[in-house]
Amino acid sequence: MEWPRTVDDAVALQERLRTQVITTSAPDLHINTVAGLDVGYRSNDTVAGVCVVFDAKTLVVLDEVVVEDTTDFPYIAGLFAFREMPVLLRALDRVTVVPDLLVADGQGLAHPRRFGLACHLGVHTGIPSIGVAKNAMGRFEEPGHARGSMSDLVMDDEVVGRALRTQDGVKPVFVSVGHKIDLDRACAEVLRLAPRYRLPETTRRADTLTKQAASTG
DNA sequence: GCGACAG
DNA sequence: ATCTTGTCGC
Numbered sequence: 001m002e003w004p005r006t007v008d009d010a011v012a013l014q015e016r017l018r019t020q021v022i023t024t025s026a027p028d029l030h031i032n033t034v035a036g037l038d039v040g041y042r043s044n045d046t047v048a049g050v051c052v053v054f055d056a057k058t059l060v061v062l063d064e065v066v067v068e069d070t071t072d073f074p075y076i077a078g079l080f081a082f083r084e085m086p087v088l089l090r091a092l093d094r095v096t097v098v099p100d101l102l103v104a105d106g107q108g109l110a111h112p113r114r115f116g117l118a119c120h121l122g123v124h125t126g127i128p129s130i131g132v133a134k135n136a137m138g139r140f141e142e143p144g145h146a147r148g149s150m151s152d153l154v155m156d157d158e159v160v161g162r163a164l165r166t167q168d169g170v171k172p173v174f175v176s177v178g179h180k181i182d183l184d185r186a187c188a189e190v191l192r193l194a195p196r197y198r199l200p201e202t203t204r205r206a207d208t209l210t211k212q213a214a215s216t217g
Numbered sequence: 218g219c220g221a222c223a224g
Numbered sequence: 225a226t227c228t229t230g231t232c233g234c
Contacts, residue, residue, distance in 0.1 A: 041225050077222040084224075106223045116223070133223050
């Protein structure tokens with residue numbers, strides 16, 4: 001696969017790939033397995049990538065993989081997919097259960113060029129994907145207090161995602177489409193993945209493994 | 218020039 | 225992301 005080495009090349013690649021994003025769900029999209037992907041940092045250039053696959057209905061963990069790697073691309077808001085993609089793809093490759101949906105720890109279309117990490121993962125693999133971020137990249141009005149309440153996430157006068165309250169009274173999470181799924185479905189899946197805590201189980205588990213790898217071998 | 222800026 | 229203890233609350 002082609003990989004940029006400079007900021008300009010990275011931006012150009014995103015501009016080119018963004019045209020391939022599909023923001024609708026196939027009529028036969030059945031989500032039985034969901035993968036959570038996350039990256040942890042041991043040092044400035046040593047990373048641990050995690051891919052955890054859950055049964056979407058029971059939220060039972062079916063498989064989980066942790067891989068370590070090094071990275072040379074620096075963290076730049078808007079380009080951080082180039083820092084995390086390589087490790088995540090390696091982790092995804094080693095998983096034995098093929099996921100029907102990828103949940104990225106970050107943005108999808110809610111990105112300056114409408115091509116965040118979730119879009120990169122989706123377009124690269126062809127697997128439906130969504131982004132669930134803890135912080136917003138864009139403006140939004142506070143959603144209602146109750147779990148399930150949501151409001152538009154707006155960037156440049158364009159709706160790029162949604163602020164979604166996953167639990168009563170907690171800070172909302174920011175959901176945006178990555179690829180091959182519509183926003184309503186994306187939000188419904190996030191709610192199903194977060195029956196008890198603010199963050200979806202996919203993110204929680206991946207994050208735990210990520211930190212475990214960072215402190216262990 | 219100044220402030221914003223996923224992880 | 226990461227540096228970091230106890231503590232208040234359901």
